[in-house]
Amino acid sequence: MVDNTFPHQLLHQAATQPALVALRHKYLGIWHQQSWRELSDEVGSLARALAELGLGQGDTLVLLTYPRREALLLSMAAQWLGAIAAPVDPDLDKDTLALLLSHLQSRFVFAEGQDQVGQALLHGATRVVYAEARGMTAYSHENLHAYIELVQTDTKGVHPLMAREQDVAFALYRITDEQQVQVEHFRHVELLQEGRHLVLTERLGQREEAFAARVFATSGHLRYLLSPWLTAGFTLNFPENIVTRDADRRELGPTLVVGTRETYQRLESLVKARLPIAGSYVGRFVTYALQSDGSRFQKLLAYWLIKRPLKDVIGFSHIHLPLLIGPALSQESLHFFRSLGIHIRTWDKIANWRTLSATTSNKLLAETQTDSIKRALS
């Protein structure tokens, strides 16, 4: 029986299906892939390197980055050591980000590039791992470590696996309108249970190709994308970056997509932009085809001439499970997707946000605002 933690599950997949593709990511316009064995080796090296940097049981590794494979691998390496991965959206406005980072007070940060490194150092990080080297020559390298250096560090042996199923694997943070910091903790065992439930209910297997445009964005992504990936052992695909996600999804044709209401609204508008003018002959034909409940021949014709090309616009030609997490889609949108043959399934769980002490939050807010004012004045 495999222990109920993310790193244990990763090792299990590496042992049972070492050569199958675990992860695919696009870099410089080309898709690269890694097998489960290669992935677990890289996570093992990272765990060793993070341990040498001082990360240990109960520590938090802040992931100040857009979704990228390095963040996922580092989060599992941190969990290997019994630490917590805390993804933070780098697009948060400056003050909110400052408030969160001040609250987290984490010594360990994975930062995407120069901007995020600057933010991390400003808020007390003493060990910063960065992904993009651009602009980093301007910084003192004492506290900075390139991701690639961590992977290539010549480390002998494997660090003992410290993760326990009751450990917190991820912590998500948010700021309320009242400027209070809230946190939601996710234990390994709970995430994996929910992932297994999805895998069994939706009959997911190793052959699935999941698309991970926003892998840490919400609790739903952790529960219904990352956890099923590790339990079912399918392939997770990362786009080149957030702005190329639609083109990359189209290139790839995934079978599993996990999206929020905003994701599906954007996809709907992409499809609608391709539709002909409503009153025209072609427009009327398309409307007929999308609503068609005619003969089998008519349905077949509508599928090949209209539905399939439209599904291809958003990369849904091979979709098996389009998942919606978070707030519901409107009935019109659901109907629109159904007319294309895309049956969106909703999976969600009530969030369990815990407000951190108001005093702490207010004090931090005051400090952050004072810092902002000082920075502006200087």
Added chain:
Amino acid sequence: MTAHAPLLELQHISLSFKGIKAITDISFAVQQGEICALIGPNGAGKSSLLNVINGVYQPDEGVISFNSKSYSRMKAHQAAVQGIARTFQNIALFKGMSVLDNVLTGRNLKVRSNWLEQMLNSGRAPADYVSQRIKAEEVIDFLRINQWRNSIVGTLPYGLQKRVELARALASEPRLLLLDEPMAGMNNEEKAEMSAFILDTQREFGTTVVLIEHDIGVVMNLSGHVVVLDYGKKVGDGTPDEVRHNPEVIAAYLGTKH
């Protein structure tokens, strides 16, 4: 301490078109890794000087030293081989081709396979294509134009086309980059973005940049060295601060001395 030889040095360059003097006895030096701005009113001879540097025009008199070699005449092809790349005032891209294909044209001089190998896709051609493609993609990533990689250039907004043109020039891995009004027609946001890319180019690759720009605010923030031309003659040469307080420069711009 010995001073490094400048990457580019112009000595007494003069150029005329059918007897009309466009440039008269201009000399200045550009150090390795600096950003040098050529400024001056319209018709001052800035673009002509840029064309002399990259061999489009041959000077009547004077010598150009580039990378410690002196040339009284340098052809455009020779300049490209030596590591001089440029962009144009009016965008000169292949409008019907994709961004990627345009950037790949910047790799032409780096291609090692011959036309027969390319036609048959054999010999050195496949590996050569991969290495050229990787370099082109690195530049595309550097200038953040990944999402338009496969877009037809003619369909892109003006500011983006300027960026693609810079990408094509950078793809040739130049030692000296000549930019002819890289921010012309851009709004403030686009100018700030382009300035950042030019600075990054200098910092990350150590590329020396000579640029022509009319927005004096941008020039003063971006450049460490400014050369001022007026009626084909050099009227100022120094740091932005020195140039700003040079009475001849003030006179050239305002028409009167303060």
